[in-house]
Amino acid sequence: MNTMTRSWLCMPASQKHMERKIIESSADIVLLDLEDSVPMCKKQFAREQLLALDPSIRGRCNLAIRVNTLAKSEGIRDLVFLLDHNIIPEYLIIPKVESSGELRVLNELTCATGQRVKTFAIIETLKGLRCIDSIINERTSLRGLILGSADISSEINFKIAERALIQIKCDIAIAAHSMGLMVIDSPCFKLNNDKALRSEIEIAKEFGYSGKIAIHPSQVELINKLFTPTATELKKARAIIKCLEASEPLTAISSLDGEMLGPPFEVMARRLLAINESLSKFNRKPA
Template identity: 35%
Template structure:
């Protein structure tokens, strides 16, 4: 019997990512015609970007478009979680992003703070959002070697809901390539730190749009490492990510066999298919079943929306 580790269980880095949403879709805030398409894509989280994808001269217009869309979405009250990646919290544009949300009294389900390198980079955002709209969650984008070094401080910042990895900026700052091998170290560091803080971690986007097999390989690696999800840059990447994060029938069968054996043993150590099974594997089995349940729910929701 072989039981794969789950993002909510533990991976090769020895970490537990905790609860999370597996599919995120990022969309440039400067292209409002894509917003509705992103919402209808089936992603669990739609992230509208006000930072890297928006030229400096277009920041104000993108901010207005994003908040106007958020207003319409607030009236609908349905669909995926809506997130906004603001500009760096210590920048003028980042301050304008938060000020505009406060002025319009329009707060997304989550705010992603980029360029985070210490807990101080998100504390001001957290204080403002907590005072205005406590339901909005704050996520930190980890995308530099300095951020990796400061992870123990960042992940324990009060009010932080989770972390995301930005491989492109990290590779540029580290002088490395964006390859699986080059990203193993920062990815494991992020998973381990997030697990220690009891928050989820979401893996970086895969940037090639015409390489589904390579995307699948990287998404499976993200599952094995312990990430709770992965960001997509195009809707057609979502099914590949969903498939990678959903347990296979054999994984579900093995997990259910472990849980059944554990129940018969009254919670003690037992044997399943010749393998010793104790509490860690039982916890991992429960996580696999939960993952399967999330996958079934997501599939059912997609079918309902399509009908």
């Protein structure tokens, strides 16, 4: 992982003053959207806005671009436009993925131009959820999955089906982790509600999500904070490793503060320390 993926601030590629907002953002990744937030009459304008971006911004900020679904012509137009103009973001986000064929088309187009891009597939339909095994096996450029809660909830009910989403969130996480992929949580649609945002993040972390989409700049700070290991968590991780390394040679089991420890605990502890080490490389002082 060469980019931190805690917070992904989504903004329409068609909006005004986009360059200034990108530079001012404290998000790990700025996600420029060509899909749902851009009306059909503004699709080409949004593409041209990307072309007009100061090239230095791509070097100073980590950018992702969400194209339209590759199952429709607008998505293919997006992709051809990006490739023709050599607009290669850190990540390319593909919405409403329902088959491995869509990722295969992406790979063929990028290979034909001699370009490769890291891809995230959004799972946001029931069909995509049912076909998730074939999607994650198309590993040519896939780096992770993103849960799209709004669209998938609309197929279940007319409101965000929170209880149903717990199971869906778990299923997507298990699929991603089984192939060594990252997994990113959908946005919290309740603006100015830190309690709701915090609750969603804590649930996502329990399932191993490494980040979350933000739909407003005010959400970024809390997302970054909660997806960053705390000093207490890191202290315990170091203690777990030290305790297990000091255990008797005939056993890989030990205990710490009344809790039995074994090899899986060491794996989780080292993973937490690795996250902290990665953060330190991005100008965050490690705990």
